[in-house]
Amino acid sequence: MADLLNFFIDLLYPRRCRSCGRSTACGRPVDRSRAADGTDLRGRPTDFFCDKCAGDIYPIKSPLCTVCGVPFPDGSGDDHPCFECLSQSPGYTAARAAVEYKGTVREAIHLYKYGRLRAMRKFLGPLAARGAEAFFPDAEIAAAVPLHRRRLARRGFNQSLFLAEYAALSLDIPLDLDGLSRIRYTRPQVELSSAEREENVKGAFAVEGDEFAGRRVLLVDDVYTTGATVRECAKVLKESGAEAVYVLTVARAV
Ligand SMILES: [Zn+2]
Numbered sequence: 718m719a720d721l722l723n724f725f726i727d728l729l730y731p732r733r734c735r736s737c738g739r740s741t742a743c744g745r746p747v748d749r750s751r752a753a754d755g756t757d758l759r760g761r762p763t764d765f766f767c768d769k770c771a772g773d774i775y776p777i778k779s780p781l782c783t784v785c786g787v788p789f790p791d792g793s794g795d796d797h798p799c800f801e802c803l804s805q806s807p808g809y810t811a812a813r814a815a816v817e818y819k820g821t822v823r824e825a826i827h828l829y830k831y832g833r834l835r836a837m838r839k840f841l842g843p844l845a846a847r848g849a850e851a852f853f854p855d856a857e858i859a860a861a862v863p864l865h866r867r868r869l870a871r872r873g874f875n876q877s878l879f880l881a882e883y884a885a886l887s888l889d890i891p892l893d894l895d896g897l898s899r900i901r902y903t904r905p906q907v908e909l910s911s912a913e914r915e916e917n918v919k920g921a922f923a924v925e926g927d928e929f930a931g932r933r934v935l936l937v938d939d940v941y942t943t944g945a946t947v948r949e950c951a952k953v954l955k956e957s958g959a960e961a962v963y964v965l966t967v968a969r970a971v
């Protein structure tokens with residue numbers, strides 16, 4: 718009955734794919750929980766994307782760096798630390814991302830962040846939850862990479878906080894809302910080169926209180942690009958006594 722009702726709703730108000738613009742109403746039942754490669758997506762991606770675009774999603778696969786999580790291009794052998802992580806510790810304990818920052822997920826993150834489409838958290842949040850369960854099941858407290866209050870006022874929401882909420886709920890751990898904050902306004906990292914990014918976020922974060930002391934912290938962000946932001950956050954979390962800092966992002970630039 719509900720299916721029949723949905724069929725008529727789709728017929729009257731065809732939904733458009735947020736990525737390619739095609740109508741997602743086709744009148745036949747589709748598996749709304751799996752990408753084309755069989756990846757469990759849960760968040761009903763076809764609420765936003767057509768079947769074709771829902772398959773344009775790329776989970777990050779082993780072999781990868783056991784520290785920063787970068788996948789190795791040759792695609793064979795075991796996980797091991799990469800050259801960069803061996804020569805200098807990134808400051809966090811480990812970083813992992815659920816999927817590659819391309820295709821439909823890239824489109825979704827753009828709509829979410831720059832198009833301020835809050836509803837997109839229903840698609841991206843479950844990816845964060847799945848990553849938390851798969852990579853960091855022993856995390857004890859979650860926190861989101863904070864926005865400066867000026868940027869928060871402009872965007873209206875912290876995109877990473879919604880994602881951290883999904884991750885914290887899936888692990889059944891508390892989500893800290895104000896222990897980690899951004900104390901300095903910085904230029905958007907997306908405009909900067911790798912070296913500039915490092916400089917840009919230096920001293921931008923601070924920890925207040927002792928919520929993180931002696932605990933394994935799950936630090937959540939939307940995208941891992943150069944890692945400059947999360948490295949700087951990890952530094953202050955460690956200084957405040959965090960036992961471990963796990964970095965979880967929905968996507969990673971590969
Ligand atoms: Zn599409």
Ligand SMILES: [Zn+2]
Binds near residue numbers: 783
């Ligand atoms: Zn590495």
